[in-house]
Amino acid sequence: MARRNRHGWREESGVDLSPLIDCVFLLLIFFLVTTMIKRKEKLIPVRLPDMTSQISGQVRDDTIVIGVDRNGGVFRAVEGRRDADGELFYEPVESLSVHLKSLVDAGGTEVRKRPLRLDADRDLEFQKAIDLVDVCRIQGFENVGVRTRQRAL
Numbered sequence: 001m002a003r004r005n006r007h008g009w010r011e012e013s014g015v016d017l018s019p020l021i022d023c024v025f026l027l028l029i030f031f032l033v034t035t036m037i038k039r040k041e042k043l044i045p046v047r048l049p050d051m052t053s054q055i056s057g058q059v060r061d062d063t064i065v066i067g068v069d070r071n072g073g074v075f076r077a078v079e080g081r082r083d084a085d086g087e088l089f090y091e092p093v094e095s096l097s098v099h100l101k102s103l104v105d106a107g108g109t110e111v112r113k114r115p116l117r118l119d120a121d122r123d124l125e126f127q128k129a130i131d132l133v134d135v136c137r138i139q140g141f142e143n144v145g146v147r148t149r150q151r152a153l
Helices: 020-039 096-109 110-112 126-138
Strands: 002-004 008-013 064-068 074-082 088-092 116-121 144-149
Touching: 064 088, 064 096, 064 126, 074 096, 096 110, 096 126, 116 126, 126 144
Parallel strands: 064 116, 116 144
Antiparallel strands: 002 008, 064 074, 074 088
C-alpha cells in the first residue's frame, strides 16, 4: 500500500523483515549448539560404583537375582547352585521381559513384591543398566536394585 508524503514522494509501507531473519538465525545457532552438546554428553564415560560400597551385606532369601554381562546379556541365577567360590550359578535368558513374565505367570502377582537385584558387570554401559531397570519397572517390579560385579558371568 503506497501513500504520498507532503513532499510528493511515494512511500511504501510494509514490515521490516531483518529483525525476523536475525531471530531465526539466532534460533538456528542455538539449536545447532545444543545438539552438539548433547552428542558429547553421550560420550562421557560413567563407571558404576564398586561392589564394596554397598550399604547392607545381608541379602533376603526371596530376592530374585538377574545377572548382566558387559554386553548387556541377561542371565538368571539358578536357585541352589553355586560355583566353587560360592558365587551364584547363572544360566542365559533369551529376554529379560520374557523371563520376568514367566516368573509372574509361575508365581502370581506376589512375585512382583519380592526384591529384584540386577548383578551387573562393572564394565556394563550405564545406559544399558538404566534400560534394564526400566524393563523391570515396566513389568511391575518396584523393588529393583543394581549391584556391580567384578567377575565375568
